Amino acid sequence: DPYFSGTKIAWILDNVDGVRARAERGELVFGTVDTWLIWQLTGGRVHATDATNAARTLIYNIHDNAWDAALCAHLNIPLSLLPEVKDSADEFGETDPELFGRAIPITGVAGDQQAATVGQACFKPGMVKSTYGTGCFALMNTGKTPVRSRNRMLTTIAYRLNGETTYALEGSIFIAGAAVQWLRDGLGLIENAGDTQSLAERADPNQEVYLVPAFVGLGAPYWDADARGALFGLTRNTGPKEIARAVLQSVGYQTSDLIEAMHADWPDAGRPVLRVDGGMTASDWTMQFLADILGAPVDRPTVAETTALGAAWLAGFKAGIWPGPEAFSAEWKLEKRFEPHLQESDRSRLLTGWQDAVRRTRSTQD
Template sequence: MTHILAIDQGTTSTRAILFDADMMPVATAQEEFPQVFPQSGWVEHDPSDLWSTTAATCRAAIEKAGLRATDVTAIGITNQRETTLIWDRATGQPIHNAIVWQDRRTADICRDLADHADMVSAVTGLLLDPYFSATKVKWILDHVDGARDRARTGELAFGTVDTWLIWNLTGGASHVTDATNACRTMLYDIHAGAWSQAICELLDIPMALLPTVHDCAADFGITRPDLFGRPIPILGVAGDQQAATLGQACFKPGMVKSTYGTGCFALLNTGDTPVASTSRLLTTIAYQLDGKPTYALEGSIFIAGAVVQWLRDGLKMIREAKETQPLAENSDLDQPVILVPAFTGLGAPYWNADCRGAIYGLSRNSGPEELARAALESVGYQTRDLLDAMRADWAGQAGDASLRVDGGMSASDYAMQFLADIIDAPVDRPRVLETTALGAAWLAGQRAGLYPDQAGFAARWALDRTFAPAMAPADRARKYHQWTRAVRATLTYAGAD
C-alpha cells in the first residue's frame, strides 16, 4: 500500500487524485455537477450529486492509475466549506438541498441578530454573515416541516460536505468532522475547541444535530467494503482553504497563501495565537494536529474563478478559461474597464450581502478583450484588499514578503503577473498546483506513516515560478484608486452608503 487517495470536493466539480509515496500526483479524475439557483442570491446543490461524483471519481482515479484498492493506504478529504446539509440518520436521505456557501438567503436573519454580532465574533472568530453554516441550518429547520422537532429527538444529522461524504463512505457509521470545518460553521468556539451552546440556543439549533469534531489527522472511519473492493481508512480531513495552507507548507507564523478557485481565499498563519481582526477579516483555525490548533487570519472573496465561468457560461464569450489570457493581452489598455464581481455580494473586507456585480468604464469600443482583462484583474484587486487588511491586523509582526498562490487561476501568467504588480510583492507559484488535494493527502499520509512530518514536507515544497512586481508605482496607485472608487460606487448603489 503505497498511495494516498485525496478527495477534493469543490463548488462546481469533484476530483479524486492519487498521490504516490513521493507525494506526486499519478492519476486524476474529475466530474462537474450542476448548480441550482432557485432565486437571485440563492445557490444550492443536489446532495446526491456531491456523493455520486465522489464515488465515481475515486473509482475512476484508481482505475486510471492501474491500481487496486489494496494499493491505497488511506483517504484524505478536502471540501468546499460552510455548505450545509441536514439528513435523516435512519435513511441517509437529505431533507433539503445543500445550501452552498455562496448563498445569501439568510441575510435577513443576520440583520435580525445584529445585536449579538460581537458575541458571535468573540466566540467563533467569524462575522455574523450568511456565508457561514449556522444561519443556513436555522433556515432549513425553519422551513422544512417538523425538522426542528426531529432534530431535537436526534433523528436528523447536520454536516458540512466533509461530514456528508464521510457518512456515505462509511455507510452511516461515522458522523464526524474536523476542527477546520467545524470552525467555519459559526457554531464552534475556537478558543474552547467545542460547539457553542450559547450560539446554538440563540439560533434554536438542537446540539443533537452536530457531528463529533476531530483533529485534521485522525481516524475518521473506514469505507464500506463494497465501495472500492476493500475497506480503506479515512485519516485526514481539512476544509479546502486550510488544506491548501498545508499543501503550501505554510507552517510558520507570517506565511501567507492565496487560493484561486471559485472564490479566492487568503490565509495568514498566526501560530498558536488567535488574532482578533480590526479590519473585518476572519479569525479561524488553520489546522489542528495532536489536539493543538494553529490559527490564521483569513480573507474571503466570493467570486474569483467564478468570474471566468461567468464569461464562459453567462456571456458565452469564451469556450475555455485559458482563452481569457490572449484576450486580456490584446485588450486596449487605454480603456480602464473595472469589473466588480459582486454576483453574490461582497466578501472581506466589505461584507455586504446586498451588493451585486457592476462594470465601470465601458465605452463604445469595449469588447471581449477589455471584459476578459477586467475579469482577471478583479481578482488581483480583491486580493490586495485582503492583504492590506492583513497587514493592518498583523502590524509589527514578522511575515513573509512573498505570497504563495495555487488553484486553477494561478495557472494564468497574466493574472499572476497583475497580482504581483498590484500588491507590489513577489508571487510564488509552486511546481505542484494541486496544493489543496496535496494538503489532504499529506494529512492522511503522515497519519498512516507514509509521508514525512511538517519539517520534511516543507523541505519538499518546490517553486515553479516567481512573478516579480514590474508596474510603476504611479500606475499601481492610479489603478487601485480606480478600483476603490468602483467598489464605493457599488456599495452606494446597494444602499450601503
C-alpha cells in the first residue's frame, strides 16, 4: 500500500534523474518528518529517528530493532540513506543555539499515534486508544511480544524505553474528521464542524444511511487504495440531517472494524475500554454512538491533545523531570465515560448494513 515510506523511497530512486547516483555517493539521506525536524533543529548535525517512526517505513525489522538489509535489498535502497534509530526517550542532540537563544536538548521523539498512546497512559498490555483527527488511528498495547496480525492490522512498535521494546497492533482509518470538513467545505451543508451533532440529533430515525468515506481509499483492515467513497440508503426524504448523521456514524463503524480485527488477532485481550482523544471526541453524540456500536465503554480524558502530552512526557522522562510510566499513569484523569445502551439486535443490524456498504464500495473482493 502507498501508505508506507519504503516504496516511496524506491520510486524516487528509480524515477528521479540523478538521485540514485547521488545516494550511492553518500550525498543524500532519508528520514520521516521527525528526522527532518531533528536535522533542521540541530543544524544538520544529527540524522536520527526513533523506533516508532522507523517501524512505519516498511524497511525496519521490528523484531531485531534494526534496518532490514533484506527488505532494503528487495527495494534496492542503500542502507547509507537511513538514520540512526534511537529509543523514544533518548538523546537526539541539541538545537542550534541561534534558533532559541540557547541550545535545547531534544529528548523525546515518537510517531503521532505512539505519542498519543503514551499520552493516554496505555502502558499495560491490552489497553487501547483511538485518536480522532483528520483520520482515525486505533492502537492496542500487546506488551513485550509482538502479536502477528492475521486480519490486516499493523504489527508495530508502541514505544521503546531504556532499550526495551513494547509492541502494538494498530489500525489506520484515513478519513474521520476529514469527512466533516467535506460536509463543510465540499458540500456546504454546515458552517462549523460542531453543527454536525445538532443535525445528527434531529435525523430521521427510520432512515439508515451509510457513508463509506473512501475518499482516498480504505485503510485497515481492507487496504484498498482504489476504493472510492459512496453513500448508501438514500431516499427522497434524505437530507442534510441524515447525511450528517451518516458522516459521524462512519467513524464508529470504521473503529468497530479495527477493534474487531484486533480482537480476532489477540482474543486474550478481551473487550477493553477504549480511550479516545482528538478533536472529534468533543462531540458527545459521536462518542455515544461509538460506545453503542462497539458494545464497550468509551473513556474521554480531561486532556484531549494526548499526542502532544505523550511527546512531552517522553522528553521530560528522559530529562528526569517527569515521573516514570506508573506514576504518569496515576495522573491520567477521566473527563467522561460513555456506556453502551444499544440493544445487541440493533447493533448487529447496523453493522450488517455497514459491512454490506463497504463490500459494495470495494474495488476488489477478498
